[in-house]
Amino acid sequence: ESDDGHRHQVRMVVTDATERREAEERIRASEEKYRSLFENAREAFILTDREGNVTGVNRLVEDYGFKRKEFVGKRLFDFDVKDHQARAIADFQILLGGRPVKGEMDVITPKGTFSVEYRDNPIRRGDRIVGVQAILSDITKRKRAEQLLREERDKARQYLDIAGAFLLAIDSE
Numbered sequence: 001e002s003d004d005g006h007r008h009q010v011r012m013v014v015t016d017a018t019e020r021r022e023a024e025e026r027i028r029a030s031e032e033k034y035r036s037l038f039e040n041a042r043e044a045f046i047l048t049d050r051e052g053n054v055t056g057v058n059r060l061v062e063d064y065g066f067k068r069k070e071f072v073g074k075r076l077f078d079f080d081v082k083d084h085q086a087r088a089i090a091d092f093q094i095l096l097g098g099r100p101v102k103g104e105m106d107v108i109t110p111k112g113t114f115s116v117e118y119r120d121n122p123i124r125r126g127d128r129i130v131g132v133q134a135i136l137s138d139i140t141k142r143k144r145a146e147q148l149l150r151e152e153r154d155k156a157r158q159y160l161d162i163a164g165a166f167l168l169a170i171d172s173e
Contacts, residue, residue, distance in 0.1 A: 038058050039058050039059050040058075041058055041060065041135075042060070043060065043135050043136060043137045044058065044060045044116075044135070044138075045058040045060070045134070045135055046061070046076065046133075046134040047123070047132070047133055047134075048076050048131050048132045049131045050096060050129065050130065050131060052075050052076045052077055052132075053073060053075055054071055054072050054075075055072065055131065057071050057072060064109035064110065064111050065109050065110030066109065066110060076088075076092075076134065077089060077092075079107050079109070080105060080106075080107060080108070081105065081106040081107065081108060081113060083106075084105040084106060091103065091120065092132065095120055095121070095122045095129070095132045096122065096129055097129075098129055100119070100120060100121045101118075101119075101120050102119045103118060104118070104139065107136070114138055114140045115139050115140045115143040116136040116137060116138060116139060116140075117136070117137045117139045118134055118135065119134075119135045120132055120133065120135070121133045121135075
């Protein structure tokens, strides 16, 4: 009671924020783990919206001469070699239909043309497809080695076709 005879009440509401803080910390740790996996992957990760515009990339794209800020916002199909663009657009439609796709194609980068293997997945939010996650692995060296092997095989066939006889030496074992 106050000096003037009026009663005053003070109510205090105390809530324990420990549980909320712990949940926020778990979310932060999970986001950091995802970010680390995304950034440190040895494959190029490219995220797009439903129209094929790049919305995010990991740092590996810098190895190919791209600046991340310049890459984001561009259309993904602009980096495909012209002969592969129709297939890339067809694959994108399959992704928007909800099915993953994979394959190989050549892509154009500031450091030249590279052969990549791609494994793409639709990005879902609930029932909706909101974009695409493209995972690209550089297979340029493998493709060059395969080409050299084909060339050597073709040369060997030519030599055998030219030679009228084939000699074979066998030791005693």
